[in-house]
Amino acid sequence: MKNLVVLSGAGMSAESGIPTFRGADGLWEGYRIDEVATPYAWEQDFRKVLQFYNERRRGVLQAKPNRGHEILAELESLANVHVITQNIDNLHERAGSSKILHLHGEITKSRSTKNPRLIYDIDGADLKEGDLCALGSQLRPHIVWFHEEVPMMEPAISITYTADVFLIVGTSLQVYPASGLVQYVKPGTPIYVIDPSASTIPGAENFKVISEGASVGMEKFRQMFLEEYGY
Numbered sequence: 346m347k348n349l350v351v352l353s354g355a356g357m358s359a360e361s362g363i364p365t366f367r368g369a370d371g372l373w374e375g376y377r378i379d380e381v382a383t384p385y386a387w388e389q390d391f392r393k394v395l396q397f398y399n400e401r402r403r404g405v406l407q408a409k410p411n412r413g414h415e416i417l418a419e420l421e422s423l424a425n426v427h428v429i430t431q432n433i434d435n436l437h438e439r440a441g442s443s444k445i446l447h448l449h450g451e452i453t454k455s456r457s458t459k460n461p462r463l464i465y466d467i468d469g470a471d472l473k474e475g476d477l478c479a480l481g482s483q484l485r486p487h488i489v490w491f492h493e494e495v496p497m498m499e500p501a502i503s504i505t506y507t508a509d510v511f512l513i514v515g516t517s518l519q520v521y522p523a524s525g526l527v528q529y530v531k532p533g534t535p536i537y538v539i540d541p542s543a544s545t546i547p548g549a550e551n552f553k554v555i556s557e558g559a560s561v562g563m564e565k566f567r568q569m570f571l572e573e574y575g576y
């Protein structure tokens with residue numbers, strides 16, 4: 346089986362009703378990143394940060410995987426699929442994908458502000474003031490904020506290097522180091538991109554472009570994959 350490595354971004358979940366970041370009604374249109382998604386924001390007003398992620402978590406829990414997530418999970422019958430996602434939602438998991446690496450954390454988890462290795466599932470929608478880790482410190486969202494290290498980058502690079510086919514779905518490739526993963530695809534490996542505005546993706550001129558949303562685009566990709574690598 347071919348190794349299919351997928352890098353997904355917010356556009357993967359757009360058809361599930363979860364806003365992207367830099368689109369017309371993008372999330373960062375409504376919030377200042379330095380007020381809700383940086384260590385400084387947490388130091389200045391951790392209650393505001395907790396509320397920001399509680400609101401987003403409720404949206405994720407109400408959302409459902411779309412056909413794009415489902416087709417990606419179905420592709421596991423045709424290929425050895427690894428999903429590397431920038432998304433903090435759990436829609437890939439809920440659609441049935443089995444090998445998923447979250448580069449920017451997971452909104453359904455919290456972690457200790459004393460020891461980052463202490464990670465907990467969040468039961469229900471909210472993480473509250475006074476929810477403490479085993480060491481007695483306030484729990485924070487298990488999310489990689491801007492200006493923080495991306496601890497899963499090394500494993501993501503190793504996975505990317507194994508790709509026989511690399512698929513980019515729903516990301517503007519504007520945020521580093523995640524966007525840098527494309528540099529680790531072995532030369533000569535076909536790279537596909539699924540994005541309605543794929544022409545704005547850096548490097549898209551070298552990619553096989555499917556200018557569609559995730560649901561339609563994933564179906565077209567599946568057809569191309571079957572034709573190219575027929576089973």
Ligand code: APR
Nearest residue numbers: 354355356359365366367431515516517518520542558559
């Ligand atoms: N299907 C596929 N792609 C779509 C769809 C859709 N229905 N709708 C929009 N898109 C595309 C947009 O054209 C854009 O290229 O999804 C991409 C979304 O880009 P961003 O909003 O920048 O999201 P993303 O690339 O995931 O952001 C990366 O930035 O804010 C940080 O940590 C956050 O993980 C996030 C990172």
